[in-house]
Amino acid sequence: MYLIVGLGNPTREYDRTRHNVGFDTLDVLAEELNTSIGENKFKGCCAKGVIGGEKVILLKPQTFMNLSGESVRAAADFYKIDPEHIIVIYDDISLEVGQLRIRSKGSAGGHNGIKNIIAHLGTQEFPRIKVGVGAKPPRMDLADYVLSRFSAEDRVKMEEAFKEAVQAVQVMITEGDQAAMNRFNGHKEQ
Template identity: 45%
Template sequence: MIKLIAGLGNPGEKYRGTRHNIGFDVIDELAHRLQSPLTTAKHKGIYTIVRSGGHQLLLLKPLTYMNLSGESIAEVMRYYKIDIENLLVVYDDLDLPPGKIRLRQKGSAGGHNGIKSVIQHTGTEQFKRIRIGIGRPDGNNTVIDYVLGKFDKEQRLIMNEAVKKSADACLEWLEKPFPEVMNQFNS
């Protein structure tokens, strides 16, 4: 049985370090910790498969751009016969304060186009998520400019901690039922 952790973001140097790419940052953190770089480029994404804690784990960064993320995730799930209960999606959330993480078992897209795409291509809202707060733009910024903008130095420190905490939660999910992981990290 393979578990799939997909981090949402946009490919390319231009988007590295932006608020919208925090899901990619978590996948990079996991790949680093598990010493398994993402080297396989197939199914509209880049990924690695690693053994951890007696489980096979597939770490995926869809390369379709955020709004089409579901295409890559659904292709990987079909190819590797991954059940929806073994999918965990990590992404940015405007409605949480910067650095706050929130784990959920299911839910609507809440206006997030990447999640809309995942729901559309998997045909369900019944998948696990880790939402990482990026806060909302002030009056000077549009949402698009804000999510595609980079964190300032102070915010980056807060977000680095959120990335580590999110990676911790991902690894806990390999060992424990998701409701237990939620109780541990949603406090």
């Protein structure tokens, strides 16, 4: 069984912001799996599906980004899912808009949602899909930037990135992290 977590902030105010690309990707995945993320459990909204014969739980923590680990830990404990079967999808400002980077483990890299998940799971050993949202403009506050929305042009790139991230999730589950890294990392780099 896999737990697929999309990070973001709840409430309409944060819809479609850079920080909510994890939520957006999970919506695309839910559609692909013909399910909807509506059940309120584990301080989040969740749904169940199957990818490549494996049961999957889709989870959007509703704790706000900086406390995402509370929701992830509750779901992982309930379903007895090991960290290496928890795939976390989130925004990354060090990647170009729409670029993906898949890792099987690693530090938080300054991302507060990931920092909190690491703290709650007690390990960095969980796979993740970073979705590029572009670099913060100089002199702009980081919080303001990640809570801002994409231009129409960039939104088109992001919609493609969400579909690609969904494919990456499927490859990670059916063929493994390394196959997904080989196929998706560095894609779209200039």
